[in-house]
Amino acid sequence: MSQVVERAAKTASCLTERRRAAARRVAAFMALALASAGCAAQGAPALAARGGADPGASSAAEPIFHEAESLAGRYRVIGVQLFVLDQAAEAGAAGGRGAARRAALEAEAARLRAGVAAAYAALVDAPALRAAEQRPRALLALARALQDGGDARGAEARLRQLALEHPASGEAAEAYLALADLAFAAGRLDEAVIACDGALRGAAGAPLRKRALYVKSWSLRGLGGRSATEGALRALRAIVQLGPARAGSLEATIDEAAERELVELYAAHGDLAQARAFFAGAGERAGPRLLGEVEARAARRGRPEPPDRPAL
DSSP, X not given: OHHHHHHHHHHTTOOOHHHHHHHHHHHHXXXXXXXXXXXXXXXXXXXXXXXXOOHHHHHHHHHHHHHHHHHHHHHHHHHHHHHHHHHHXXXXXXXXXXXXXXXXXXXXXXXXXXXXXXXXXXXXXXXXXXXXXXXXXHHHXXXXXXXXXXXXXXXXXXXXXXXXXXXXXXXXHHHHHHHHHHHHHTTOXXXXXXXXXXXXXXXXXXXXXXXXXXXXXXXXXXXXXXXXXXXXXHHHHHHHHTOOOOTTSHHHHHHHHHHHHHHHHHHHHSOGGGHHHHHHTTOTTTHHHHHHHHHHHHHHHXXXXXXXXXXX
């Protein structure tokens, strides 16, 4: 998902080099913290009881899941070490041994990644463990491991399996969002929109909803046309409606981009006569400010709006 956000952000020229460096530092810190804790990428809360989970299957799955998580933690540590090497190379401080060290780490990462995928697959593909409470998390982690290894088709199959077989799980929304990311990257924009809608159907929290709405807005803009443009505007407005995210987070970057892109897109394609009503839907915090920016742009242009702009 972060690849979609960064690609979109670069296209809109909304990330300065300083922000990108800060984002890399945050990502490295989070990866190191997760690896040190030996937990999954989405955190390590105690496994809550899931509807339909079989205690016996869950108990049998626990050692397999623990082994897979342990391997995944070691894989993340290698990722942090590779990141540190990249930073040293950018600063010109890698030295002559940097290339050899990188080759060794990449080989170890490939070995661990294969082990991670095999361990998670052993859990999710065991008929006796289909009702284990760890299975949705294992399916999501398996898909991510496959994607990291370049197997986009295998990752997509596992994500669809997760969404189909565990639709009520918290991981289902993450699966839909990952499917949207894959579809967007492949240029299948219709599929990306549908997958984003799947992520938004449940009771996902604001961070995931913002990511899904942002990918949806870019997918709709790529499709083009009046209806798609109106949908993209509504998706960006929905991000603003969710309120500001924690400073320094990925979602805070999305907030900043969404506000700017909403103004730009509405100024280019919206109906000024309907702008006040449209931006009222963005909430009292941001709506009046964004409306003012749109009106200021229109005043600077000093020319009437074309009659074919959609009323929203």
